[in-house]
Amino acid sequence: MRFGALGVAVKSELRYRWRSWLTLALLVSVVGGVVLGATAAGRRTASAFPRFTARYGYDALAYSFQPSLPKIPKLPEVASSTFLDAPATGTPVCRCLHPLSQVNFGITASPSLALARFLKLVDGRLPTGPDEALASFSFARDEGIHVGSLVRVPFYAPSQLQDVVDNTPGAPAGPTVTFHVVGIEAAEGDFPSVGSLSYTLVPGAAFSRAYDTRIALFHVYLVRLRHGVANVARFDQDAVAAGAAGTSDVSELDASVQAGIHPQAVGWWVLALLAGLAGLAIVGQALSRQSNVEADEYRTLAALGLGPGDLMALGLGRALLIGLAGAAGAVVLAFAVSPIAPLGEARVAEPSTGLQFDGLVLGLGGLAIVVIVLLLALWPAYRTSRATRDTGGVDRPSQIVAKVAAAGAPPSAVIGVRRALDRGLGRESVPVGSALGGAVLAVAALCATAVFGTSLTNLVATPRLYGQDFQVWFNGFTSFDSVNPLVAQLRGDKAIRAVTLGLQQPVEINGVPTHSIAGSPLQGAVLISAASGRLAQRPGEVALGSKTLRQAHAHVGGTVAMTFPLESGGSRTIAARVVGTASLPPDFGVVGLGVGAYMSYDGFMAAQCPSGPASVACRTAVTQNPVVLVSTTGGHRGAGAVAHYAAQFPGLAYLPVKPDNLVNFGEAVNFPLILGFVLVLFGLSTLLHVLVVSVARRRRELGLLKAIGLMPQQVLASVSWQATTIASVGLVVGLPLGIISGRAIWHAFAVNLGVVPATVIDAGTLTVISVGVLVAANLLAIGPALVAARAKPNSLLRSE
Numbered sequence: 001m002r003f004g005a006l007g008v009a010v011k012s013e014l015r016y017r018w019r020s021w022l023t024l025a026l027l028v029s030v031v032g033g034v035v036l037g038a039t040a041a042g043r044r045t046a047s048a049f050p051r052f053t054a055r056y057g058y059d060a061l062a063y064s065f066q067p068s069l070p071k072i073p074k075l076p077e078v079a080s081s082t083f084l085d086a087p088a089t090g091t092p093v094c095r096c097l098h099p100l101s102q103v104n105f106g107i108t109a110s111p112s113l114a115l116a117r118f119l120k121l122v123d124g125r126l127p128t129g130p131d132e133a134l135a136s137f138s139f140a141r142d143e144g145i146h147v148g149s150l151v152r153v154p155f156y157a158p159s160q161l162q163d164v165v166d167n168t169p170g171a172p173a174g175p176t177v178t179f180h181v182v183g184i185e186a187a188e189g190d191f192p193s194v195g196s197l198s199y200t201l202v203p204g205a206a207f208s209r210a211y212d213t214r215i216a217l218f219h220v221y222l223v224r225l226r227h228g229v230a231n232v233a234r235f236d237q238d239a240v241a242a243g244a245a246g247t248s249d250v251s252e253l254d255a256s257v258q259a260g261i262h263p264q265a266v267g268w269w270v271l272a273l274l275a276g277l278a279g280l281a282i283v284g285q286a287l288s289r290q291s292n293v294e295a296d297e298y299r300t301l302a303a304l305g306l307g308p309g310d311l312m313a314l315g316l317g318r319a320l321l322i323g324l325a326g327a328a329g330a331v332v333l334a335f336a337v338s339p340i341a342p343l344g345e346a347r348v349a350e351p352s353t354g355l356q357f358d359g360l361v362l363g364l365g366g367l368a369i370v371v372i373v374l375l376l377a378l379w380p381a382y383r384t385s386r387a388t389r390d391t392g393g394v395d396r397p398s399q400i401v402a403k404v405a406a407a408g409a410p411p412s413a414v415i416g417v418r419r420a421l422d423r424g425l426g427r428e429s430v431p432v433g434s435a436l437g438g439a440v441l442a443v444a445a446l447c448a449t450a451v452f453g454t455s456l457t458n459l460v461a462t463p464r465l466y467g468q469d470f471q472v473w474f475n476g477f478t479s480f481d482s483v484n485p486l487v488a489q490l491r492g493d494k495a496i497r498a499v500t501l502g503l504q505q506p507v508e509i510n511g512v513p514t515h516s517i518a519g520s521p522l523q524g525a526v527l528i529s530a531a532s533g534r535l536a537q538r539p540g541e542v543a544l545g546s547k548t549l550r551q552a553h554a555h556v557g558g559t560v561a562m563t564f565p566l567e568s569g570g571s572r573t574i575a576a577r578v579v580g581t582a583s584l585p586p587d588f589g590v591v592g593l594g595v596g597a598y599m600s601y602d603g604f605m606a607a608q609c610p611s612g613p614a615s616v617a618c619r620t621a622v623t624q625n626p627v628v629l630v631s632t633t634g635g636h637r638g639a640g641a642v643a644h645y646a647a648q649f650p651g652l653a654y655l656p657v658k659p660d661n662l663v664n665f666g667e668a669v670n671f672p673l674i675l676g677f678v679l680v681l682f683g684l685s686t687l688l689h690v691l692v693v694s695v696a697r698r699r700r701e702l703g704l705l706k707a708i709g710l711m712p713q714q715v716l717a718s719v720s721w722q723a724t725t726i727a728s729v730g731l732v733v734g735l736p737l738g739i740i741s742g743r744a745i746w747h748a749f750a751v752n753l754g755v756v757p758a759t760v761i762d763a764g765t766l767t768v769i770s771v772g773v774l775v776a777a778n779l780l781a782i783g784p785a786l787v788a789a790r791a792k793p794n795s796l797l798r799s800e
Contacts, residue, residue: 028326124183416721447738498524533580594754
């Protein structure tokens with residue numbers, strides 16, 4: 001190799017091209033930093049709850065009515081245990097956002113100073129006085145509880161303990177304590193699992209000393225087993241033999257919590273994948289554009305004796321420098337943004353928030369960035385190293401430029417539009433096609449993301465779309481007759497919009513086990529949402545959740561085999577026509593987003609209890625556990641009705657629980673907004689590189705224009721017109737393309753999730769995007785425009 005000539009070439013390129021090289025390195029840093037940061041965020045999110053349970057969690061719990069079970073901690077399979085009191089409470093009262101129910105409220109008191117062993121202090125301090133307590137993070141998040149809040153809790157007396165066990169306690173006869181919330185905590189049991197939610201207060205040892213003898217108490221041992229889940233069955237037997245009233249395995253609840261958090265981790269990884277794919281295209285285009293721009297110098301270098309191999313090495317060396325600088329910037333950027341994640345419940349579970357250096361992701365990722373940049377530069381470097389002849393060509397001016405000039409536009413506008421649309425020839429040619437294509441793709445992706453994001457926001461804010469077309473529901477009844485007092489009141493209440501009586505039963509759909517629910521509208525329309533087609537209305541019809549539909553290999557309009565277990569033993573199979581898909585309420589814990597089957601009440605009964613001698617007994621058996629869904633009018637009147645019935649039917653009234661996967665994907669992290677921001681960043685970086693390359697490439701033309709009288713302000717305006725033209729082309733083509741793409745992507749996502757696919761196209765958002773793209777393009781043009789305006793004609797015309 002001619003190292004002397006190569007050295008001269010590198011110095012020359014560095015002197016004249018350093019701005020474009022720096023821009024490319026920044027582009028690689030941004031793309032790589034986003035990809036590495038999102039990948040690391042996904043890993044941190046996915047491991048947050050397992051790391052939380054490793055530090056604060058337990059494998060099982062044993063509960064009893066006896067004050068102490070000294071054999072529990074000494075069982076051979078028990079590695080450690082924590083003893084807690086669980087007082088029996090009435091309905092709490094507080095200045096909360098919703099009326100509370102004793103069903104999903106509880107108190108966990110630690111007679112010892114062992115709070116830090118089973119909970120994480122999220123905010124505030126630990127309780128010290130008898131009337132101080134920590135509130136669970138779910139209590140704070142959902143009901144507005146904060147440090148300084150007051151919660152008034154009535155307790156049952158010791159004499160009422162057996163009545164509490166028998167579910168006939170009456171009014172609490174023990175003391176009433178007004179707790180001062182001094183901190184917010186997170187314990188393993190505070191994280192909502194499928195269809196369940198609990199709000200907890202945790203007082204300290206001072207409370208136990210002051211009140212243990214005056215209130216009805218259950219007792220709980222939180223147990224960590226030596227071999228985890230493998231010891232659960234043995235612990236269950238040994239704990240009951242040691243005097244426990246029962247045990248509970250928390251592995252299923254933990255799996256449910258992890259399943260709720262997992263979509264956020266997947267969201268980060270999908271963001272990394274999409275950003276990486278977009279980044280590959282953008283960086284590849286930029287490297288190719290840079291290689292084409294610098295190819296003209298290769299003719300001079302070839303004349304000095306450098307061969308194709310030398311020229312290719314020069315191009316790869318340039319790519320190596322850009323890759324090394326970009327990789328270093330990407331690692332720094334990913335480390336700097338690491339405190340952002342995780343979010344939502346995963347952030348609560350994260351044992352140590354703040355900066356985190358993920359050595360696996362950042363180390364391997366930084367190396368991968370260098371290799372990928374070299375691979376992307378390989379073909380452009382090879383191509384340009386062999387294209388050392390001037391092939392000439394004919395300049396074909398754009399018709400748009402001609403029309404702009406004919407319309408009497410100022411010279412700066414004509415020059416700017418021509419630079420944006422005309423490639424040019426020879427040493428002044430600039431690959432504008434990739435710039436225009438990049439602008440179209442960036443705007444289209446941004447608009448598609450906006451359509452997806454507004455539709456997702458609308459979904460999260462509209463419970464009807466994900467199966468919760470009700471404000472309160474009631475469960476715990478033993479028969480249809482026991483529901484009548486409630487139904488009679490609801491029907492006479494003007495604040496009640498609709499009432500649906502529901503039943504549920506296990507079923508197999510084409511051999512796939514799931515649950516079916518049936519609805520009978522007692523007032524208004526049935527409170528189940530159809531996602532596509534319609535709901536089942538008569539015997540022989542069924543609407544399936546979208547996931548169940550796929551698992552059963554069925555389709556709307558087809559027929560499925562539904563197999564129901566019979567109370568008398570055995571099963572009964574019927575054929576039913578699928579008339580649509582339904583968005584089923586996740587509150588029951590047996591159906592949910594995309595899962596389950598819906599039948600009309602008549603169809604449900606006909607399927608399980610055909611006419612015959614046993615029909616009456618069958619109907620009595622399958623209607624033993626009905627639920628009642630209630631939809632109220634809006635405003636204070638409806639909220640007052642919910643509070644009234646929740647207080648009148650304590651232990652039976654439940655408020656809807658928003659699905660965890662929606663909370664963690666749609667509320668905790670706005671992935672569409674993040675992706676949109678990333679795409680904007682990539683698009684602006686691409687535009688900046690185009691402008692920098694264009695100004696450097698057409699320096700002789702600019703020198704001639706300045707020599708014949710082009711003023712600096714006209715130079716500034718011409719670069720602004722160039723940026724505006726590129727952005728305008730992106731908007732004209734990208735807006736409709738993005739809207740169409742966004743609708744299609746959202747529809748596919750919603751159908752897969754099992755919700756009603758209601759697409760929202762917000763004209764205001766699209767207008768903001770359009771104006772923002774134009775403004776951002778002009779702001780980005782300021783730097784290259786100032787460089788061009790300040791350059792002297794003699795320096796621009798001087799031959800390198």
